[in-house]
Amino acid sequence: MPELPEVECLRRSLTRIVERRVVCQELLRRDVAASIEDPRTQEAWTGLAPGDRIVALHRHGKRLAIEGESGRTLVIHLGMSGQVLLDAASAQRTHTHARWTLDDGSTLSFRDPRRFGGLWSGRSMAIVRDVLWKDLGSDALAVTELTLLDASRASRRSIKSILLDQRVAAGIGNIYADEALFDAGIRPTRRRPLSSAQAHRLAESIRVTLSAAIERGGSTLRDYVDASGSSGSAQHAHRVYGRGGELCVTCGKTLRQISVSQRTTVYCPHCQRA
DNA sequence: CTGGATGCCTGGGAGC
DNA sequence: TGCTCCCAGGCATCCA
Numbered sequence: 001m002p003e004l005p006e007v008e009c010l011r012r013s014l015t016r017i018v019e020r021r022v023v024c025q026e027l028l029r030r031d032v033a034a035s036i037e038d039p040r041t042q043e044a045w046t047g048l049a050p051g052d053r054i055v056a057l058h059r060h061g062k063r064l065a066i067e068g069e070s071g072r073t074l075v076i077h078l079g080m081s082g083q084v085l086l087d088a089a090s091a092q093r094t095h096t097h098a099r100w101t102l103d104d105g106s107t108l109s110f111r112d113p114r115r116f117g118g119l120w121s122g123r124s125m126a127i128v129r130d131v132l133w134k135d136l137g138s139d140a141l142a143v144t145e146l147t148l149l150d151a152s153r154a155s156r157r158s159i160k161s162i163l164l165d166q167r168v169a170a171g172i173g174n175i176y177a178d179e180a181l182f183d184a185g186i187r188p189t190r191r192r193p194l195s196s197a198q199a200h201r202l203a204e205s206i207r208v209t210l211s212a213a214i215e216r217g218g219s220t221l222r223d224y225v226d227a228s229g230s231s232g233s234a235q236h237a238h239r240v241y242g243r244g245g246e247l248c249v250t251c252g253k254t255l256r257q258i259s260v261s262q263r264t265t266v267y268c269p270h271c272q273r274a
Numbered sequence: 275c276t277g278g279a280t281g282c283c284t285g286g287g288a289g290c
Numbered sequence: 291t292g293c294t295c296c297c298a299g300g301c302a303t304c305c306a
Contacts, residue, residue: 002300003300062300077300077301078300079283079299079300079301080283080284080298080299080300081283081284081285081298081299095284112283113283113284113285114282114283114284114285114298114299115282115283115284116282116283116299116300116301117300155276155277156276156277157276157277157278161277161278164300166300166301173299173300174298174299174300221298222285222286222298223285261277261278262278262279262280262299263299264297264298264299
């Protein structure tokens with residue numbers, strides 16, 4: 001379940017492909033790829049064309065972008081089960097949909113068994129931002145109190161569904177929504193506008209929760225590994241996610257598991273007041 | 275317009 | 291052991 005921390009850890013584990021030139025590109029499964037300029041024609045996808053040199057790795061929310069010196073940019077979305085793997089980690093894996101050989105002899109590959117993810121190509125990073133990412137909110141690591149305050153006032157949805165809305169802040173998924181709401185002491189089902197103090201605290205909780213998960217290398221529940229194939233350890237620090245029926249680490253009461261916006265949600269009925 | 279429900283997809287775990 | 295069923299969840303799309 002890659003969310004912002006996992007994608008950021010993946011980005012960091014890919015730094016050594018910067019400055020490398022692409023020698024060969026293979027698209028093994030066309031229907032995972034689309035071109036931003038011409039989304040209807042699969043042939044329009046250009047990816048990382050041979051000869052291009054990789055100059056930068058960008059991330060916004062859960063999206064990763066690899067920019068070439070020609071300007072051409074490959075956007076990777078991992079969906080649920082996507083992986084980007086380098087060298088040994090990439091060898092002989094099932095569900096590999098695209099593969100690149102670089103000028104230092106290394107191999108980069110994209111695999112995604114469930115195919116909720118995908119690959120997009122664009123003529124420039126600016127087009128990626130202006131077209132593909134235009135509806136995304138600011139990156140969740142930079143979320144502000146004001147954004148949360150406005151969003152909670154603008155709709156009657158639950159606060160958890162607001163956090164999961166990538167248009168409000170990009171990068172929060174089911175795991176870190178529950179973790180941040182626990183940290184802030186706010187019940188996920190809350191539908192009333194937040195107070196300024198609550199919005200302030202929630203923004204802080206989101207930033208701290210995501211940063212701490214990045215420090216731990218992300219959460220590996222089943223599929224997530226970085227480009228070298230290494231797992232993260234943030235799952236051991238989860239205080240509510242996956243712990244329904246267990247005891248609250250703060251107050252010792254039983255954590256409750258419910259469904260919010262069709263997502264499994266765990267919270268502490270004592271520490272997270274309605 | 276808003277927010278809830280559905281479908282996409284595979285692997286793994288539970289239950290029989 | 292082997293089968294079926296169900297669930298995980300990001301996000302586009304549909305529907306009330």
